[in-house]
Amino acid sequence: MSGDHIKGDTDAMREFASKLMSSIEATPVSPIARIGEMTPCPGGLFDYCQHLTHVENETIPKLQTFITKVEQGFAAYADFVQQTAVNYLRADEAGRQEILTAFVTRPVGYTPEVDPRLLDPNAGRR
Numbered sequence: 818m819s820g821d822h823i824k825g826d827t828d829a830m831r832e833f834a835s836k837l838m839s840s841i842e843a844t845p846v847s848p849i850a851r852i853g854e855m856t857p858c859p860g861g862l863f864d865y866c867q868h869l870t871h872v873e874n875e876t877i878p879k880l881q882t883f884i885t886k887v888e889q890g891f892a893a894y895a896d897f898v899q900q901t902a903v904n905y906l907r908a909d910e911a912g913r914q915e916i917l918t919a920f921v922t923r924p925v926g927y928t929p930e931v932d933p934r935l936l937d938p939n940a941g942r943r
Contacts, residue, residue, distance in 0.1 A: 830902035837895040 825901070825905040827902040827905050830898050830905070834895040834899040834902070837891050837898070
C-alpha cells in the first residue's frame with residue numbers, strides 16, 4: 818500500500834452516523850403530511866374549497882413518498898458510514914498485526930537487504 822494515505826476519523830464517523838440516525842427517529846415534519854386518507858372539503862372559502870382540497874389531496878401522497886425516501890436514504894447513508902468506520906478499524910488492526918508478525922518472525926540478527934542506491938552518500942543531492 819505504498820503511496821496510499823487514507824485517513825479516517827472513526828470516532829467522527831460513528832458520531833455522524835449516530836446523529837444521522839437520531840435525526841430520522843424524530844418526526845421531521847408535521848403529522849398532517851402523513852395523513853392516510855383524502856381530505857374532505859369541509860366547506861367555506863366558496864369556490865376555492867374544492868380546488869384547494871384537490872391540490873392538497875394530490876400533494877400529500879407525494880410529500881409522504883418524498884419523506885419516506887429521505888428517511889430511507891438517511892438510514893442507508895448512516896449504515897454505510899458506520900460500516901466504513903468498522904472497516905477502517907478492521908484494516909488498521911490487520912496492518913498492525915502484520916507489522917507485529919513481521920518483527921516477531923524475523924530471526925535474531927536479521928538485517929534486511931538495503932537498496933544499493935541508498936548507500937550512495939550523494940543520494941538525494943542535486
